[in-house]
Amino acid sequence: MDKPISMPVSGVNRTRAAELMAASSLAALVATTPENINYILGSQLRASNWTMQIYAVLPQEPDARPCVIIPTNRLGVIAQMGITGADLYVYSDFFVEGSIEGKPSTPDIDLFYSLLQNTTTHAGPIEALEAALEQLGLKGQAVGVDEMRIAPDLLAKFAGGLPGGQAMPAYKLFRQIRQIKTPFEIERLRQSAVLNEAIEQQLIDLIAAGVHEKELAEHYRLAVMRAGGTPAMTAVGAGPRSALPLIENYFRVIEPGDQIRFDLCLQLDGYWGDTGRTVVLGEATPWMEHHFQAVRSGWEQALEMVRPGVKASDVFQAAVARVQKEGIPHYRRQHVGHAIGLELYDDITLSPGDHRVLEPGMVLCVEVPYYELGAGGFQIEDTIVVTADGYEFLTQMERKLFRK
Amino acid sequence: MDKPISMPVSGVNRTRAAELMAASSLAALVATTPENINYILGSQLRASNWTMQIYAVLPQEPDARPCVIIPTNRLGVIAQMGITGADLYVYSDFFVEGSIEGKPSTPDIDLFYSLLQNTTTHAGPIEALEAALEQLGLKGQAVGVDEMRIAPDLLAKFAGGLPGGQAMPAYKLFRQIRQIKTPFEIERLRQSAVLNEAIEQQLIDLIAAGVHEKELAEHYRLAVMRAGGTPAMTAVGAGPRSALPLIENYFRVIEPGDQIRFDLCLQLDGYWGDTGRTVVLGEATPWMEHHFQAVRSGWEQALEMVRPGVKASDVFQAAVARVQKEGIPHYRRQHVGHAIGLELYDDITLSPGDHRVLEPGMVLCVEVPYYELGAGGFQIEDTIVVTADGYEFLTQMERKLFRK
Numbered sequence: 001m002d003k004p005i006s007m008p009v010s011g012v013n014r015t016r017a018a019e020l021m022a023a024s025s026l027a028a029l030v031a032t033t034p035e036n037i038n039y040i041l042g043s044q045l046r047a048s049n050w051t052m053q054i055y056a057v058l059p060q061e062p063d064a065r066p067c068v069i070i071p072t073n074r075l076g077v078i079a080q081m082g083i084t085g086a087d088l089y090v091y092s093d094f095f096v097e098g099s100i101e102g103k104p105s106t107p108d109i110d111l112f113y114s115l116l117q118n119t120t121t122h123a124g125p126i127e128a129l130e131a132a133l134e135q136l137g138l139k140g141q142a143v144g145v146d147e148m149r150i151a152p153d154l155l156a157k158f159a160g161g162l163p164g165g166q167a168m169p170a171y172k173l174f175r176q177i178r179q180i181k182t183p184f185e186i187e188r189l190r191q192s193a194v195l196n197e198a199i200e201q202q203l204i205d206l207i208a209a210g211v212h213e214k215e216l217a218e219h220y221r222l223a224v225m226r227a228g229g230t231p232a233m234t235a236v237g238a239g240p241r242s243a244l245p246l247i248e249n250y251f252r253v254i255e256p257g258d259q260i261r262f263d264l265c266l267q268l269d270g271y272w273g274d275t276g277r278t279v280v281l282g283e284a285t286p287w288m289e290h291h292f293q294a295v296r297s298g299w300e301q302a303l304e305m306v307r308p309g310v311k312a313s314d315v316f317q318a319a320v321a322r323v324q325k326e327g328i329p330h331y332r333r334q335h336v337g338h339a340i341g342l343e344l345y346d347d348i349t350l351s352p353g354d355h356r357v358l359e360p361g362m363v364l365c366v367e368v369p370y371y372e373l374g375a376g377g378f379q380i381e382d383t384i385v386v387t388a389d390g391y392e393f394l395t396q397m398e399r400k401l402f403r404k
Numbered sequence: 405m406d407k408p409i410s411m412p413v414s415g416v417n418r419t420r421a422a423e424l425m426a427a428s429s430l431a432a433l434v435a436t437t438p439e440n441i442n443y444i445l446g447s448q449l450r451a452s453n454w455t456m457q458i459y460a461v462l463p464q465e466p467d468a469r470p471c472v473i474i475p476t477n478r479l480g481v482i483a484q485m486g487i488t489g490a491d492l493y494v495y496s497d498f499f500v501e502g503s504i505e506g507k508p509s510t511p512d513i514d515l516f517y518s519l520l521q522n523t524t525t526h527a528g529p530i531e532a533l534e535a536a537l538e539q540l541g542l543k544g545q546a547v548g549v550d551e552m553r554i555a556p557d558l559l560a561k562f563a564g565g566l567p568g569g570q571a572m573p574a575y576k577l578f579r580q581i582r583q584i585k586t587p588f589e590i591e592r593l594r595q596s597a598v599l600n601e602a603i604e605q606q607l608i609d610l611i612a613a614g615v616h617e618k619e620l621a622e623h624y625r626l627a628v629m630r631a632g633g634t635p636a637m638t639a640v641g642a643g644p645r646s647a648l649p650l651i652e653n654y655f656r657v658i659e660p661g662d663q664i665r666f667d668l669c670l671q672l673d674g675y676w677g678d679t680g681r682t683v684v685l686g687e688a689t690p691w692m693e694h695h696f697q698a699v700r701s702g703w704e705q706a707l708e709m710v711r712p713g714v715k716a717s718d719v720f721q722a723a724v725a726r727v728q729k730e731g732i733p734h735y736r737r738q739h740v741g742h743a744i745g746l747e748l749y750d751d752i753t754l755s756p757g758d759h760r761v762l763e764p765g766m767v768l769c770v771e772v773p774y775y776e777l778g779a780g781g782f783q784i785e786d787t788i789v790v791t792a793d794g795y796e797f798l799t800q801m802e803r804k805l806f807r808k
Contacts, residue, residue, distance in 0.1 A: 033454055048637065049749045050437055050552045050575065073649060080653040095736040096649065096775045103778030104644040106655055112648065113777055147556045148454045152573065155556075169556065171454065221629055226622070233452065240508040244516065245477060245500065249484040251510055332499040345453045371500045373517055374507030 008081060010042030011185035011342075014062035017177045021060040027141035028133065029170050031056040032149040035342040036174045038270040040066050043081045045074060053125035053154060056086065057132050067132035069125055079112035087135070089128035090119050126158045144170030175347035180361040185271065185341060186385050186394070189363050192229070192273030193383045193394040196266055199223045201397065203236070204279055207260060207404045213238050214250035216260075224266045232344070235263035235276075242278070243377040245369070256282045261377045263369075265344060272344045274365050275395055276381035279402040290327050291370060292401040295378045298323035298368040299399070302336050302350065306364070306384065306391045312354040319350070319368055328370060337366040340383060362386040363394070412485060414446030415589035415746075418466035421581045425464040431545035432537065433574050435460040436553040439746040440578045442674040444470050447485045449478060457529035457558060460490065461536050471536035473529055483516035491539070493532035494523050530562045548574030579751035584765040589675065589745065590789050590798070593767050596633070596677030597787045597798040600670055603627045605801065607640070608683055611664060611808045617642050618654035620664075628670045636748070639667035639680075646682070647781040649773070660686045665781045667773075669748060676748045678769050679799055680785035683806040694731050695774060696805040699782045702727035702772040703803070706740050706754065710768070710788065710795045716758040723754070723772050732774060741770040744787060766790040767798070 021029060031037045032055055038044045040056040045068070047054050054074070057067040066086040070078065072094035100113050122128035133139055145155060145167040159167040181189065202223060203216045216236045224231040235247040238254045242261035254260065263276040280288060301322035305315040316336050323331040339346035340363055348356060350364070358364075367381035380399055384391040425433060435441045436459055442448045444460040449472070451458050459473040470490040474482065476498035504517050526532035537543050549559060549571040563571040585593065606627060607620045620640045628635040639651040642658045646665035658664065667680040684692060705726035709719040720740050727735040743750035744767055752760060754768070762768075771785035784803055788795040 035454075049747055050439075051749075076648050076650050077652050080648070080651065093738045094649070095738060096647070096777060097734065097736075098647065098775070098777035098779055100778040105778065106645060108653065108655065109644055109648065109777060116777075152551045152556065152559075218630070222626055225625055225629060240513055241510060243500070243502065244480050244484070244513065245498070246480050247484065248481050249512065251512065330501060332501075334497045334499060343453055345455075371502070373500060373502035373513060373520075374504040374509065375502055 008042035008083060009184060010040060010085070011182050011188065012039050012058070013177065013180065013182050016180060017058060018060050018062050020173060020177050021144070024144065024168065024173065025142055026144045026168060026170070027060050027138045028136065028143050029058045029174065030129065030143060030145045031058065031174065032146040033171070034149075035270065036146050039174070039178060039342055041068065041083055041086055043083055044270050045070065045077065051151065053151060055125065055129055055150070057129070057136070059136050059138065064136055067136065069128045069132060072121055075115045075119065076112045079115060080108045082111075087132065088115065088119050089122060089132045091122045091124050091128045093121075126154050129158060130161060142168065144168040144173055146171045146174055178341055179339065179347050180359060181341060181363050181385070186361070186363060188269055188271040189340065189383065190394045192266065192268045192271045193275060194396065195224070195227055195229060195268055196264055196273035196275045197395055197397045200262055200264055200275060200277060203262060204277070204402055204404065207254060207279055207281055209254060209256050209281065211254045212250065213241070213252050213254070217250050220264060227268070229266045229268040232265040232267060233263070234265070235261065237261050237377065240374065240376070243371045243373050243375060245371050245377070254281060259288055259376045261379050263379050263381060270342055272340050272342070273383070274340055274344060274381060275383065275397075276367065276369070276379035277397060277402060278378045278380070279404055281404045284401060284403065288376065288401065292378050294323050294327035294331070295368050295370050296380060296399065297326040298331075298336070299366060299380050302366050302368060303384070303391065306358060306366070306386060307389060308358055308360050308386060310358050312348055312350050312356055312358065313352055315350045316352055323368060323370070331370065333368070336368050337364050339363060340365050358386050360386050360388050412446035412487060413588060414444060414489070415586050415592065416443050416462070417581065417584065417586050420584060421462060422464050422466050424577060424581055425548070428548065428572065428577065429546055430548045430572060430574070431464050431542045432540065432547050433462045433578065434533065434547060434549045435462065435578065436550040437575070438553075439674065440550050443578070443582060443746055445472065445487055445490055447487055448674050449474065449481065455555065457555060459529065459533055459554070461533070461540070463540050463542065468540055471540070473532045473536060476525055479519045479523065480516045483519060484512045486515075491536065492519065492523050493526060493536045495526045495528050495532045497525075530558055533562060534565060546572065548572040548577055550575045550578055576751075582745055583743065583751050584763060585745060585767050585789070590765070590767060592673055592675040593677075593744065593787065594798045596670065596672045596675045597679060598800065599628070599631055599633060599672055600668055600677035600679045601799055601801045604666055604668055604679060604681060607666060608681070608806055608808065611658060611683055611685055613658060613660050613685065615658045616654065617645070617656050617658070621654050624668060631672070633670045633672040636669040636671060637667070638669070639665065641665050641781065644778065644780070647775045647777050647779060649775050649781070658685060663692055663780045665783045667783050667785060674746055676744050676746070677787070678744055678748060678785060679787065679801075680771065680773070680783035681801060681806060682782045682784070683808055685808045688805060688807070692780065692805065696782050698727050698731035698735070699772050699774050700784060700803065701730040702735075702740070703770060703784050706770050706772060707788070707795065710762060710770070710790060711793060712762055712764050712790060714762050716752055716754050716760055716762065717756055719754045720756055727772060727774070735774065737772065740772050741768050743767060744769050762790050764790050764792050
């Protein structure tokens with residue numbers, strides 16, 4: 001049975017985007033990174049090569065339709081993803097023959113065929129982008145461009161046709177817009193966190209003497225894939241290797257008495273999950289108990305601070321001071337948390353140099369890890385959304401030193 | 405048991421790189437994309453965010469050691485991957501405590517600890533890059549920069565310190581160096597092709613009435629992951645959906661009489677595999693036989709043309725003319741193959757506008773697909789290496805219309 005296409009919904013906050021564009025006197029923003037394209041369209045369109053250019057245009061006017069600039073060979077992907085909320089501008093040759101009248105078809109083929117019939121091909125990506133802006137009535141107006149994933153020569157070519165010959169770099173502006181999550185995005189981030197924790201619980205269940213770190217990492221990655229997600233950083237470190245912050249290779253077979261640190265990252269529909277816990281196989285030593293409790297106190301302190309109007313840097317200072325006071329006097333960190341969304345590190349970190357204030361709708365991963373080479377590492381990482389009077393957890397697992 | 409680290413070997417052709425740098429009067433190249441970094445180091449170092457900057461420096465002098473510029477938090481990854489063939493220049497704060505003397509450790513922790521003790525931290529990525537060039541004795545000399553994955557403001561800052569205030573864009577130069585594969589790279593590409601075909605054969609074995617396209621796609625992705633690879637584009641299209649060139653969503657349950665088209669892509673240690681075949685469940689119709697034979701003749705024609713000195717565009721023209729002559733008079737294509745390597749589309753395509761000549765050591769995917777909406781699609785895609793007097797297959801599967 002051929003399933004109908006479900007149309008993607010996008011997380012974009014058009015009102016906030018319009019306000020921030022107006023404040024910078026920009027008539028539109030051009031997204032070039034998959035994350036910002038996803039923010040506008042509700043679906044990622046990944047290029048298969050660095051030279052392939054894919055853009056999405058977000059007009060300041062909240063009711064104006066976004067536009068997508070893609071190579072012709074991506075029309076079929078647009079049709080399969082059911083992207084119908086944006087106007088399409090295509091470039092480069094791609095040949096597909098045939099007709100579908102009276103022949104076997106599916107909804108995506110119908111849409112693909114109609115797109116092939118009705119879409120004008122432009123000479124190149126910049127010509128297609130300029131046609132989109134002209135159609136939007138924005139030709140000659142100031143435009144910001146997400147500068148991170150556009151070929152520099154094409155950016156220069158495009159900027160040449162703008163007022164003053166310049167396009168304002170807009171990657172940071174996109175991140176600023178994305179700081180405050182829409183209810184749709186909070187729900188997506190909740191799903192990512194819940195999936196991540198469900199699989200993390202499976203890993204805890206699998207821990208036993210003789211199990212290789214690699215088995216746990218592979219279980220995680222395959223489980224994420226089966227759930228329709230994309231696994232990313234998979235820190236699974238046992239024994240002395242629990243002290244390694246990032247883990248990308250797996251060397252150790254778990255032994256009784258090992259502490260195992262998890263810091264697990266995935267993407268689901270583009271939205272990141274990033275959670276972590278620490279487990280001991282057998283009895284925890286007094287050293288483990290002591291250091292875990294210190295870390296956990298710092299994490300609690302960070303959460304106690306979280307509410308609208310509080311500076312990110314103040315959350316940081318309070319959490320670090322608490323860990324130092326509770327038993328790790330030499331404790332140092334570069335941050336005790338970060339915003340999460342379409343990027344693993346969205347804008348705002350709970351760090352000494354970030355003096356911006358928290359606002360309702362920000363989604364943060366709060367983490368106060370400790371890494372001691374020659375001894376072990378500890379992690380508690382949870383995801384929260386800042387609410388009007390505090391915060392709400394998107395994560396559910398117990399916040400304890402797990403025992404197996 | 406803790407396994408020792410195996411040191412990565414890189415595919416870089418230092419002699420060819422030196423010649424092409426000399427021809428452009430460049431003292432060094434700076435890689436910024438994961439592909440070009442992998443080319444230099446033999447290992448990918450992926451940034452977790454667009455703002456995170458990772459570079460590798462390849463000096464023109466073939467005996468000079470490459471350098472890596474990374475945030476401090478990537479030192480542990482360098483240690484786990486066993487990257488010891490490059491000098492390290494780090495930036496930004498990252499805190500790990502402890503000592504390992506007389507304590508439980510592993511080879512990667514030993515290396516990580518020694519790196520933490522012996523690596524100077526620089527203020528930022530450009531300061532680290534400048535320190536690397538100064539240490540190489542290349543300060544003030546002309547340098548090319550892979551312009552595709554460096555933050556534009558940082559590129560401008562770096563270029564300001566170069567002769568004439570400019571860095572030559574070097575993404576294309578890296579691709580030109582990578583056109584001719586080293587024996588190490590050919591072996592890696594053979595492994596990717598062999599793995600891809602082994603899993604493709606499993607998909608053919610799984611084909612039966614009632615099997616969903618999605619099951620085949622998921623089997624492919626999980627099998628690639630289990631083999632240590634990364635699955636990418638997974639075109640599995642049955643019945644009318646076999647005519648869709650790129651497939652990213654799966655809608656159809658296979659029925660008797662369906663033709664199923666595979667075009668499957670993976671990465672293994674950074675090197676791409678991209679192969680394809682077509683299968684019929686039950687008896688092929690005369691229309692299927694006719695069109696498959698036309699496509700297969702074009703593919704044979706392309707291969708007959710492949711040898712050093714032949715223009716890529718001449719291979720294209722001959723293949724398309726042959727398909728037209730053998731039974732699809734309206735046949736059109738934008739290319740009949742592409743170079744493959746650390747990018748899915750490396751430099752050189754068998755296309756009407758690419759008049760460069762083939763050279764020994766080029767690795768090409770040769771494909772002459774046909775897509776007819778309302779009818780079906782056909783694919784044969786193989787990987788070859790150009791040799792002194794022709795070519796050698798890296799792929800092994802039969803080149804037939806498979807029957808199930």
